[in-house]
Amino acid sequence: MSSGRPHTVTVPKGYRIGRWEVGEPLGSGAFATVHAGRRVGEGPAGLPRRAALKVLPTGPRARGRRHHVRELAEREADFLSRLHSPRLIRMYETLTVDDPDHPELDGATVLVLERAERSLDAVPRPVPSPGAVLRQICEALAHLHRAGWVHGDLKPANVLLMPDGSVRLADFHTAAELEGTHAWAPAFTTPDYTPPELLWPETDARGTRIRAGADVWAFGVLAHVVLAGSFPMPGGTVEARDDALTRYARGAEELRLSPGLPEEWRDIVRDCLAPAHEHRIADAAALLRRVERAARTPRPRGRLRPVAVAAVLSALEIASSGIAYTTLRSGTPAAYSPPTCERPAVFEDATYGRAFTAGQNGTWDFTVRQGDGGGQVREVQCLLGHLHGIPGPGHLHGTFDPPTRDAVITFQRRSGLPPTGTVDPATWRALRRAG
Numbered sequence: 001m002s003s004g005r006p007h008t009v010t011v012p013k014g015y016r017i018g019r020w021e022v023g024e025p026l027g028s029g030a031f032a033t034v035h036a037g038r039r040v041g042e043g044p045a046g047l048p049r050r051a052a053l054k055v056l057p058t059g060p061r062a063r064g065r066r067h068h069v070r071e072l073a074e075r076e077a078d079f080l081s082r083l084h085s086p087r088l089i090r091m092y093e094t095l096t097v098d099d100p101d102h103p104e105l106d107g108a109t110v111l112v113l114e115r116a117e118r119s120l121d122a123v124p125r126p127v128p129s130p131g132a133v134l135r136q137i138c139e140a141l142a143h144l145h146r147a148g149w150v151h152g153d154l155k156p157a158n159v160l161l162m163p164d165g166s167v168r169l170a171d172f173h174t175a176a177e178l179e180g181t182h183a184w185a186p187a188f189t190t191p192d193y194t195p196p197e198l199l200w201p202e203t204d205a206r207g208t209r210i211r212a213g214a215d216v217w218a219f220g221v222l223a224h225v226v227l228a229g230s231f232p233m234p235g236g237t238v239e240a241r242d243d244a245l246t247r248y249a250r251g252a253e254e255l256r257l258s259p260g261l262p263e264e265w266r267d268i269v270r271d272c273l274a275p276a277h278e279h280r281i282a283d284a285a286a287l288l289r290r291v292e293r294a295a296r297t298p299r300p301r302g303r304l305r306p307v308a309v310a311a312v313l314s315a316l317e318i319a320s321s322g323i324a325y326t327t328l329r330s331g332t333p334a335a336y337s338p339p340t341c342e343r344p345a346v347f348e349d350a351t352y353g354r355a356f357t358a359g360q361n362g363t364w365d366f367t368v369r370q371g372d373g374g375g376q377v378r379e380v381q382c383l384l385g386h387l388h389g390i391p392g393p394g395h396l397h398g399t400f401d402p403p404t405r406d407a408v409i410t411f412q413r414r415s416g417l418p419p420t421g422t423v424d425p426a427t428w429r430a431l432r433r434a435g
């Protein structure tokens with residue numbers, strides 16, 4: 001049985017591949033499906049009981065461009081057999097399915113990998129300990145660059161979190177070995193993480209010409225997503241953000257980083273996102289030195305700072321408001337449970353005083369309007385729906401669509417503000433006002 005994606009394949013639960021019994025699917029990408037695997041019987045020392053089985057349809061009956069997928073599978077297996085580091089996902093063995101009775105599976109390549117808990121794109125926002133996560137991603141990249149490789153497809157889906165909370169970089173089918181300053185990688189990019197120079201790539205039979213700076217750019221995007229909850233390029237759709245990237249690359253638009261980005265990360269992200277690769281931070285080793293400094297900062301210095309709720313809210317306010325408050329203790333991050341969309345919490349802001357946040361974005365002055373998207377819009381939707389009881393946006397989708405605009409207008413009318421439908425600084429203040 002084949003899945004809906006052209007290159008992926010579903011393996012029945014309980015199916016045996018070598019010494020591995022296939023379990024539930026863990027995830028799937030454009031080329032592979034990853035299943036849980038349980039070792040049956042004994043194996044060589046060091047082989048764990050649990051693994052992840054990355055299955056790539058490379059057999060004669062597989063749909064799609066199997067030669068291309070086979071090349072990618074070989075590339076990834078080759079990379080993983082050559083490079084080892086605690087920050088790179090480990091490969092235990094590679095297998096080929098030999099089963100003519102299951103023609104769609106027959107000939108599939110299986111990479112047996114260290115099993116992770118989940119990928120970074122599946123972690124609810126805000127990401128816990130974002131500085132530590134970013135530092136470890138950067139350590140993985142630095143190891144790669146030092147060894148003379150480029151990853152070529154850094155994004156949250158390719159960052160894996162282990163049961164002990166540590167981070168591994170994964171998915172190396174685009175990884176390419178540097179020949180001097182550049183490498184030739186498969187012509188494959190992920191929108192939103194693609195650097196400007198790959199918008200108009202130099203491609204020939206060997207692939208696309210790529211430099212270590214492509215990973216540095218992708219790290220800048222990823223750091224912005226993790227820390228501010230939004231992409232650095234404005235726009236509610238991939239196409240809109242792609243257009244914004246083109247304008248930025250041509251010098252027609254300035255980079256407008258989210259005000260929610262902690263101060264100590266702002267310059268790092270900006271220097272990762274220089275439009276020309278020669279102005280970017282040179283490689284991940286240079287980046288790591290700066291990331292380590294930023295990650296050492298005890299807590300993100302966003303504009304919204306948590307305070308002890310008991311100190312700012314009386315029991316009466318809590319009981320009467322209907323909002324679930326999270327107990328926040330300044331300086332004890334272990335006890336800090338972050339606000340969520342459904343449970344906005346009160347923070348003490350240095351400039352504005354007591355204020356609500358839904359944990360999606362910390363801005364007070366970033367104007368958003370119909371057509372925009374990202375963390376700021378999600379913050380608006382959460383505050384409207386779950387704090388002010390205006391059900392317009394319905395759900396947390398982060399796109400400023402017409403129902404969101406209607407809800408903003410309703411809120412502005414109620415608050416005595418001009419009903420413009422645009423969330424300007426005055427509307428942010430009213431949305432966040434506490435007490």
Ligand SMILES: Nc1ncnc2c1ncn2[C@@H]1O[C@H](COP(=O)(O)OP(=O)(O)OP(=O)(O)O)[C@@H](O)[C@H]1O
Pocket residue numbers: 026027028029030031032033034052054089113114115116117118119153157158160170171173
């Ligand atoms: N070792 C692992 N342990 C647990 N889950 C994993 C593991 N490797 C991958 N996954 C899950 O499977 C998903 C797809 O894996 P992967 O990104 O390697 O596939 P792909 O088809 O090569 O992806 P892409 O679309 O990026 O080319 C990951 O996003 C992750 O959720």
